[in-house]
Amino acid sequence: MDRIELDGLPGSELIEQGLADLAAGRQTVPALLVAIARTRLRRLGLPVAPCAIADPAVALYRLLVHQQPAGAFGRYNALLRRLDSFAHALERRHGQGLRARGRRPEIAGGAIHED
Numbered sequence: 001m002d003r004i005e006l007d008g009l010p011g012s013e014l015i016e017q018g019l020a021d022l023a024a025g026r027q028t029v030p031a032l033l034v035a036i037a038r039t040r041l042r043r044l045g046l047p048v049a050p051c052a053i054a055d056p057a058v059a060l061y062r063l064l065v066h067q068q069p070a071g072a073f074g075r076y077n078a079l080l081r082r083l084d085s086f087a088h089a090l091e092r093r094h095g096q097g098l099r100a101r102g103r104r105p106e107i108a109g110g111a112i113h114e115d
Contacts (some may be wrong), residue, residue, distance in 0.1 A: 004045050009093070011086040013078075014043075023049040029067075032060035033083050044090050 006012040030076030034041065034047035038048045053059050060079070064072040 004090070004094070006090070009086055010090045011082040014082065015086050019046065019048065020091065022051060023047075027053070027059065027063070029063060029079070032056045032063065033079055036060065036080075037083055037087060040087050044087070044094060081093075 006016060009015075014030050015034060016030070018032075018034030021028045021031035027047050032053070034048060035051040035053060038051060038056075042048050061072065061076050064075050064079075068075065
């Protein structure tokens with residue numbers, strides 16, 4: 001499987017930190033953000049660790065309220081938009097890379113694999 005390049009994607013630093021934090025079992029803002037989109041990110045080939053949190057969206061909002069109650073709602077929405085922008089940009093990059101090589105993705109086990 002090809003290594004997925006994340007440099008230059010909007011929010012890549014947040015997602016990379018979230019992947020590391022989630023793998024280490026830390027419940028941080030980046031980890032919860034990755035956990036929210038774990039299915040979509042796995043489908044794109046990212047190594048998302050299992051998440052034991054039943055509802056990471058609620059956990060993220062609660063953490064933001066704890067950190068800064070007055071701005072939690074706005075920050076929560078901004079983080080979700082950044083996550084969506086990242087995933088959309090990765091989907092576009094991934095699709096363009098496959099088309100450039102004349103190949104279609106093969107989906108197995110929920111992740112996209114390239115031979």
